[in-house]
Amino acid sequence: MENKENNKQESKLLVKDRDVVVPGQVLAEGFDFLPSYGTYRDNENILADKLGLIHLEGKVIKIIPMAGRYHPKRYDVIIAKVTDIGMNAWRLNINSAYGAMLSSKEVGGGGGYGSYPQKGNLSKIYKIGDYLFCKIIQVSGQNLVDVSTNGPGLRKLYNGRIIHVNTHKVPRIIGKKGSMVNLIKQATDCKMVVGQNGIVWLQCEPKFESIAVRAIRKIEEESHIPGLTNRIKEFLEKETGKKLDITTKDEKVNNEVKNDI
Amino acid sequence: MDKEAQENIIKLLSEGLRQDDRKFDQFRDIEIELGVVEMAEGSARVKCGGTEVIAGIKMKLDKPYPDSADRGMLMVNAELTPLSNPRFESGPPSIESIEVARVIDKGLREGPAMDVKKLCIEVGEKVWSINVDVCPINEDGNLIDIGGIAAIAALNNARFPAVDKDGKVNYKKKTDQKLPIDDEPLPVTIIKIGEHLIVDPTENEVAVLDARLTFIFRKDGKLCAVQKGGEGSLSVEDIKKMSDMAEQTVNQNRKILEKVLK
Amino acid sequence: MTYKNRLDGRKIDETRKITAKAGVIKKADGSAFFKIGKTWAYAAVYGPKDFHPRFMQDPTKGVLRFTYAMMPFSGMGERVRPGPNRRAKEIGMVSGNALKKVVNLDDFPNAVVDVVVELPQADAGSRCAGICAASIALADAGIPMTDMVAAVAAGVVDDTVCLDLTYEEEHYPEFAKEKVDSEDVADIPVAVIPSTGEVTLLQMDGIMKKEQLIDAIKLAKKKCNEIAEIQKAAIHEKYKGN
Numbered sequence: 169m170e171n172k173e174n175n176k177q178e179s180k181l182l183v184k185d186r187d188v189v190v191p192g193q194v195l196a197e198g199f200d201f202l203p204s205y206g207t208y209r210d211n212e213n214i215l216a217d218k219l220g221l222i223h224l225e226g227k228v229i230k231i232i233p234m235a236g237r238y239h240p241k242r243y244d245v246i247i248a249k250v251t252d253i254g255m256n257a258w259r260l261n262i263n264s265a266y267g268a269m270l271s272s273k274e275v276g277g278g279g280g281y282g283s284y285p286q287k288g289n290l291s292k293i294y295k296i297g298d299y300l301f302c303k304i305i306q307v308s309g310q311n312l313v314d315v316s317t318n319g320p321g322l323r324k325l326y327n328g329r330i331i332h333v334n335t336h337k338v339p340r341i342i343g344k345k346g347s348m349v350n351l352i353k354q355a356t357d358c359k360m361v362v363g364q365n366g367i368v369w370l371q372c373e374p375k376f377e378s379i380a381v382r383a384i385r386k387i388e389e390e391s392h393i394p395g396l397t398n399r400i401k402e403f404l405e406k407e408t409g410k411k412l413d414i415t416t417k418d419e420k421v422n423n424e425v426k427n428d429i
Numbered sequence: 430m431d432k433e434a435q436e437n438i439i440k441l442l443s444e445g446l447r448q449d450d451r452k453f454d455q456f457r458d459i460e461i462e463l464g465v466v467e468m469a470e471g472s473a474r475v476k477c478g479g480t481e482v483i484a485g486i487k488m489k490l491d492k493p494y495p496d497s498a499d500r501g502m503l504m505v506n507a508e509l510t511p512l513s514n515p516r517f518e519s520g521p522p523s524i525e526s527i528e529v530a531r532v533i534d535k536g537l538r539e540g541p542a543m544d545v546k547k548l549c550i551e552v553g554e555k556v557w558s559i560n561v562d563v564c565p566i567n568e569d570g571n572l573i574d575i576g577g578i579a580a581i582a583a584l585n586n587a588r589f590p591a592v593d594k595d596g597k598v599n600y601k602k603k604t605d606q607k608l609p610i611d612d613e614p615l616p617v618t619i620i621k622i623g624e625h626l627i628v629d630p631t632e633n634e635v636a637v638l639d640a641r642l643t644f645i646f647r648k649d650g651k652l653c654a655v656q657k658g659g660e661g662s663l664s665v666e667d668i669k670k671m672s673d674m675a676e677q678t679v680n681q682n683r684k685i686l687e688k689v690l691k
Numbered sequence: 692m693t694y695k696n697r698l699d700g701r702k703i704d705e706t707r708k709i710t711a712k713a714g715v716i717k718k719a720d721g722s723a724f725f726k727i728g729k730t731w732a733y734a735a736v737y738g739p740k741d742f743h744p745r746f747m748q749d750p751t752k753g754v755l756r757f758t759y760a761m762m763p764f765s766g767m768g769e770r771v772r773p774g775p776n777r778r779a780k781e782i783g784m785v786s787g788n789a790l791k792k793v794v795n796l797d798d799f800p801n802a803v804v805d806v807v808v809e810l811p812q813a814d815a816g817s818r819c820a821g822i823c824a825a826s827i828a829l830a831d832a833g834i835p836m837t838d839m840v841a842a843v844a845a846g847v848v849d850d851t852v853c854l855d856l857t858y859e860e861e862h863y864p865e866f867a868k869e870k871v872d873s874e875d876v877a878d879i880p881v882a883v884i885p886s887t888g889e890v891t892l893l894q895m896d897g898i899m900k901k902e903q904l905i906d907a908i909k910l911a912k913k914k915c916n917e918i919a920e921i922q923k924a925a926i927h928e929k930y931k932g933n
Contacts, residue, residue, distance in 0.1 A: 485764025
């Protein structure tokens with residue numbers, strides 16, 4: 169009796185959208201599905217190659233990473249720390265696998281220092297340990313990152329507090345069209361700058377600083393549970409006694425560039 | 430020192446606030462668990478906020494030092510490795526790990542935590558040698574205090590291993606004989622930031638301190654060790670205040686420890 | 692098959708009780724502990740990050756650096772003196788190699804991923820426990836990897852291939868309660884990539900028949916598939932509710 173089985177294996181999706189998956193986890197069987205970022209094909213199976221959330225787009229399976237250091241991308245706005253000073257540039261730590269460079273030609277006027285600093289006087293402009301709100305202008309093939317403080321709102325940050333957050337939670341901390349950041353600012357009157365590299369700068373009145381920090385930590389911990397914005401609103405209202413509105417500014421919120429001055 | 434970080438913390442302190450909402454004289458919650466390393470002669474794990482430390486006791490028979498031929502030996506070591514905090518480097522003991530170990534050691538030795546004469550088996554020939562190793566798993570400040578609690582808890586948890594007839598230690602058999610513990614010297618560290626005095630500092634607070642003062646108290650309330658750290662100075666007034674704060678705190682911590690040791 | 696009744700009553704292919712947890716060291720990028728019987732390993736992962744000294748950098752991909760250490764009170768007998776130690780360095784090297792096949796650091800040239808493994812307690816099977824903990828920690832840190840790596844020590848006791856030997860089994864003739872036909876004992880740590888079945892760690896200490904080696908590896912492989920599920924579950928547990 170000849171086996172006239174259909175040679176094409178039945179394709180089967182083993183996960184659903186927003187499932188947490190771990191490396192080596194089998195996501196789908198069969199050739200109907202297509203592996204995208206964070207997944208790979210092993211014979212007829214598709215497996216995950218990092219910890220993250222499943223994102224399905226039709227037959228394409230992608231992973232949104234949940235962990236790992238910041239991956240520099242051009243045009244991202246980040247908070248960098250000066251670690252070294254050269255003749256013409258500053259070397260910066262950006263909470264990534266690599267450092268970044270700020271050329272003296274890329275210094276902005278935002279800090280009141282003028283656009284064309286003299287050579288050799290670099291430490292008078294930004295010194296070691298300073299935190300800079302800057303923009304990534306170039307990521308080269310060898311992972312060399314160039315940044316600039318020449319742009320609206322970009323500047324040295326001082327008189328505030330720096331906290332580190334999970335870089336993958338930054339979008340939730342900012343919220344849709346800045347709604348989350350706005351809630352925190354409304355409640356605490358804090359100035360806030362959120363770097364896409366997982367560094368946040370806060371300038372608050374002492375009695376509100378802890379509330380803002382706890383709100384941010386709460387967002388980090390509960391980002392996966394639906395209804396987050398309302399929960400944060402309730403939390404902030406309870407802590408501050410203020411009545412808050414969830415506003416989504418429709419202006420082009422390039423994250424925090426608008427929100428902080 | 431990160432001057433800005435210090436300014437930010439001082440700004441909070443000036444309003445009576447700390448980053449984690451604690452009061453200036455408030456310790457983080459302490460959890461003590463005994464015997465977590467069953468194979469060692471004694472052990473304890475202490476968690477205090479973001480700091481978590483395991484202390485282990487190992488014993489061996491050895492020749493005593495010539496100038497203390499009738500006394501056993503007690504040695505404290507602290508292993509500060511990148512496991513618990515990336516600011517620790519692997520390699521030879523850092524000055525920080527040496528200070529943590531020596532301050533805890535001083536408290537145990539001066540207390541004295543135990544009568545080391547009772548560790549003598551044969552004068553000049555054979556004594557028990559006790560090693561206390563303090564290893565952080567998570568580190569967020571205040572290792573001396575938390576390591577000190579772990580060391581005492583571990584010593585209390587310890588039991589002598591059996592010694593077989595040819596005088597060799599049999600590590601696989603524990604007797605139920607405890608160490609000759611007479612006291613529980615406990616350290617409390619107060620730090621000064623600007624003009625403010627706070628207890629049980631976190632890593633962020635330690636990073637911006639001007640000076641710190643560790644007091645080690647015996648059960649009867651007497652001091653058995655004091656150590657100043659940090660590059661800043663202390664006024665006599667400061668020292669008086671710090672000693673009072675430490676005394677209040679150590680009594681609370683002692684109650685927590687005693688509950689676990691029962 | 693003469694070793695039928697294991698000293699602690701386990702079946703031939705049964706491991707001691709395993710517990711694993713991810714995210715236990717807050718200041719690390721990824722972390723875990725893995726406990727099998729009394730053997731207990733913590734792993735912390737830092738990176739990818741800048742790699743110094745410069746001359747150790749690899750311009751084509753990131754470097755995985757594995758350090759292994761036993762806490763001074765962790766051993767079965769006398770205190771383990773802390774400090775550089777040849778055995779620990781060798782274990783670090785073979786453990787790192789066990790993981791390198793699955794870890795993909797192509798996107799991180801010149802960077803380093805540091806894996807720090809330390810054991811508060813070691814009762815045989817310590818390097819395998821270290822590798823299991825490290826694997827969970829690497830995944831927890833978001834490091835790209837094709838799969839977990841699971842490891843377990845197989846062994847030969849009284850001519851019988853079995854799994855996860857304890858210290859007593861490694862010294863069986865001393866502790867045997869029954870007549871011993873063969874005094875040969877072998878300890879065989881094995882690490883396996885579950886999805887492909889590839890072996891990435893293999894060592895043997897002791898005396899055994901050549902033919903038994905393949906049986907031992909097969910037994911370990913089978914168990915490693917189960918262990919990998921425990922490792923993955925540990926990560927899922929951390930993100931429960933997601």
